[in-house]
Amino acid sequence: MSFTSLTKWGALVSLLSIASAAPSAPSQGSCRTYPGDAAWPKAADWTGLKKTVSGRLVKTVPLGAVCHDPFYDEAKCQALKDGWAMPLVHEDSSTAVMSGYWQTDACSPYTPRNQTCELGNYAPYTITATSAADIQAGVKFAQSKNLRFVVKNTGHDFLGRSVGSGSLGIWTHKMTNVQVNTNYKSSYYNGPAAKLGAGVRGADALPVLQKAGYRMVGGSCPSVGLVGGYHQGGGHSSLTSTYGMGADQALEWEVVLADGSLVTATPTKNQDLYWALSGGGGGTYGVVVSLTVRIYKDGLMGGASMLFTPEGVSNDSYWKAVEAWHANVPAMTDAGAAAGYLVSSTSFLVAPVTKPGASEAEMRRILKPVTTTLDNLKIKYQLNITQFPTYLDHYSFFLGPLPGGVYPIDRTMGGRFVPRSVLQKNNKGFVDTLRHLSETTDAFLGIVAMSSKASKAVAPNSISPKWRDASLSILAQTQWKFGEATQVNVAQMDELNNVVIPALEKVTPGAGAYGNEANFANPNWKKDYYDVNYDKLRAIKKKYDSKDFFYGPTMVGSDAWAVQSDGRLCRK
Ligand SMILES: Cc1cc2nc3c(=O)[nH]c(=O)nc-3n(C[C@H](O)[C@H](O)[C@H](O)COP(=O)(O)OP(=O)(O)OC[C@H]3O[C@@H](n4cnc5c(N)ncnc54)[C@H](O)[C@@H]3O)c2cc1C
Ligand SMILES: *[C@@H]1O[C@H](CO)[C@@H](O)[C@H](O)[C@H]1NC(C)=O
Ligand SMILES: *[C@@H]1O[C@H](CO)[C@@H](O)[C@H](O)[C@H]1NC(C)=O
Numbered sequence: 001m002s003f004t005s006l007t008k009w010g011a012l013v014s015l016l017s018i019a020s021a022a023p024s025a026p027s028q029g030s031c032r033t034y035p036g037d038a039a040w041p042k043a044a045d046w047t048g049l050k051k052t053v054s055g056r057l058v059k060t061v062p063l064g065a066v067c068h069d070p071f072y073d074e075a076k077c078q079a080l081k082d083g084w085a086m087p088l089v090h091e092d093s094s095t096a097v098m099s100g101y102w103q104t105d106a107c108s109p110y111t112p113r114n115q116t117c118e119l120g121n122y123a124p125y126t127i128t129a130t131s132a133a134d135i136q137a138g139v140k141f142a143q144s145k146n147l148r149f150v151v152k153n154t155g156h157d158f159l160g161r162s163v164g165s166g167s168l169g170i171w172t173h174k175m176t177n178v179q180v181n182t183n184y185k186s187s188y189y190n191g192p193a194a195k196l197g198a199g200v201r202g203a204d205a206l207p208v209l210q211k212a213g214y215r216m217v218g219g220s221c222p223s224v225g226l227v228g229g230y231h232q233g234g235g236h237s238s239l240t241s242t243y244g245m246g247a248d249q250a251l252e253w254e255v256v257l258a259d260g261s262l263v264t265a266t267p268t269k270n271q272d273l274y275w276a277l278s279g280g281g282g283g284t285y286g287v288v289v290s291l292t293v294r295i296y297k298d299g300l301m302g303g304a305s306m307l308f309t310p311e312g313v314s315n316d317s318y319w320k321a322v323e324a325w326h327a328n329v330p331a332m333t334d335a336g337a338a339a340g341y342l343v344s345s346t347s348f349l350v351a352p353v354t355k356p357g358a359s360e361a362e363m364r365r366i367l368k369p370v371t372t373t374l375d376n377l378k379i380k381y382q383l384n385i386t387q388f389p390t391y392l393d394h395y396s397f398f399l400g401p402l403p404g405g406v407y408p409i410d411r412t413m414g415g416r417f418v419p420r421s422v423l424q425k426n427n428k429g430f431v432d433t434l435r436h437l438s439e440t441t442d443a444f445l446g447i448v449a450m451s452s453k454a455s456k457a458v459a460p461n462s463i464s465p466k467w468r469d470a471s472l473s474i475l476a477q478t479q480w481k482f483g484e485a486t487q488v489n490v491a492q493m494d495e496l497n498n499v500v501i502p503a504l505e506k507v508t509p510g511a512g513a514y515g516n517e518a519n520f521a522n523p524n525w526k527k528d529y530y531d532v533n534y535d536k537l538r539a540i541k542k543k544y545d546s547k548d549f550f551y552g553p554t555m556v557g558s559d560a561w562a563v564q565s566d567g568r569l570c571r572k
């Protein structure tokens with residue numbers, strides 16, 4: 001177990017059944033320098049760094065400060081609370097992250113006004129990067145002062161990889177340049193491409209591409225960053241069954257390494273680094289400055305949404321229909337369609353099914369085995385078929401509005417793949433498990449269905465081979481109720497880790513999980529999130545980051561480090 005503890009979270013960690021105790025008396029030499037240490041940079045050092053980055057060094061004031069004395073401002077605090085469960089307020093801060101667990105109560109808008117606002121997991125200083133040179137300055141400063149280092153892009157990460165107590169932060173959110181190249185030429189790909197700055201989100205790129213007549217693979221939430229955790233962690237999309245995964249599109253990475261040098265990684269140059277960056281996990285091998293990806297000619301988008309409930313039929317009939325949906329998934333995804341849906345004991349909602357180029361008749365044909373079963377079972381359903389002239393139109397209708405998107409962030413996350421073979425050989429056993437979990441736990445089961453064939457990749461990459469076998473990735477979630485006691489929310493997360501995920505594992509032996517949509521406390525993280533690629537990724541990290549400068553929970557090599565109960569990061 002690599003994960004141990006957080007600032008001021010000693011008591012809480014004891015609630016996590018699988019968290020191990022941190023070593024109590026770390027020797028200073030094996031730890032990162034921490035605020036308060038004699039070696040912590042002096043005011044003059046920070047001033048010097050600020051000058052180097054032309055003033056773009058920000059001393060952190062946590063977002064929640066406006067809800068606490070002496071900064072309390074009632075209107076601002078209320079506005080903050082109103083937006084707290086959605087991505088945008090967090091995204092627009094140099095340090096804030098969306099996960100309630102990683103936010104902690106250090107400066108929550110929901111704690112009493114007279115509680116002192118503290119930094120908690122957040123970096124005391126962050127560079128708002130606008131160029132490779134800013135990032136290089138940050139890496140060199142952190143290295144020379146033995147500081148913990150962290151990169152934040154949008155702060156969507158569920159696993160705590162974009163926060164770090166006592167660290168120097170780099171914030172990439174302002175690097176939003178999108179450059180379309182209609183004729184990228186190389187030995188590995190010729191055709192249209194887009195060069196994306198480190199801070200580009202789906203919301204930034206899609207409109208630019210649409211205008212130029214293209215579309216691209218990106219996440220279902222327009223506010224997720226493309227170049228940070230998404231592409232580096234694999235990245236699934238409603239276009240995946242047609243074009244492949246996010247990292248499959250990677251042509252060229254520009255990256256600042258742990259020694260501060262700026263290099264390019266492509267399928268032919270620094271090939272091992274290219275392989276690792278394309279799927280081997282965000283923030284692990286270097287700080288990415290830009291990523292060039294393959295893009296596609298835009299055009300007609302076929303879509304569908306569907307809803308049915310057990311109303312008027314038996315629960316058994318309802319779950320038979322859920323079974324029919326899953327029996328149809330391999331054929332649906334082989335046809336080039338992908339789907340996102342939510343299954344519970346009271347409703348089955350799909351929104352959307354996506355297939356580039358599909359006519360209305362084709363969308364109906366793809367779903368026919370399901371609708372036939374629904375008719376036979378006398379289950380009433382809504383089925384809406386949509387046609388849009390471009391991908392952005394389709395995307396905005398189902399997943400918009402841009403830039404925030406539809407998905408709230410008050411969630412904890414656990415993940416599990418469902419291999420195609422399970423849907424083909426034990427569909428009933430699998431759906432029985434979904435039913436059991438829906439009827440007996442508080443978890444929500446979000447699911448994405450797609451097929452990501454290896455042949456779609458620009459070049460070999462480190463996306464877990466388990467993705468290639470998977471028909472589904474399950475996003476098992478519990479609500480993180482902002483304002484509720486941390487223990488209550490953690491108890492919910494414990495149910496996810498101790499009940500929901502083990503039940504899913506039982507019916508999907510060896511299937512693994514998507515490391516971006518999973519839990520930090522999974523003791524099997526190496527195998528589940530990286531599979532057979534782990535050792536090779538570890539060796540590549542050693543080559544490019546020999547002292548494990550880049551660290552975050554569940555990152556390759558993260559088990560060399562542990563966060564102490566006071567927040568300090570130390571070698572084990
Ligand atoms: C509402 C929501 C919807 C989502 N939808 C999808 C989806 O449809 N498909 C999907 O695949 N995933 C999805 N995700 C998961 C998402 O891919 C991950 O949370 C991902 O880590 C987010 O990356 P980010 O850069 O935006 O976030 P951050 O939290 O800022 O960063 C994530 C990680 O990437 C690192 N990083 C960021 N920028 C850089 C950089 N320039 N160089 C090196 N490392 C960097 C950070 O250090 C951190 O380790 C979703 C998440 C949420 C919360
Ligand atoms: C905050 O205010 C509450 C209610 O007035 C009081 O009970 C508590 O002692 C105060 N806490 C601090 C840290 O001042
Ligand atoms: C289908 O469209 C109708 C009319 O716009 C809408 O009310 C309904 O919610 C839609 N159903 C689904 C499943 O999208």
Ligand SMILES: *[C@@H]1O[C@H](CO)[C@@H](O)[C@H](O)[C@H]1NC(C)=O
Nearest residue numbers: 310314315345346438439440
């Ligand atoms: C059907 O399932 C729902 C949700 O779990 C439950 O509340 C209801 O009692 C069940 N109905 C029957 C007849 O078992």
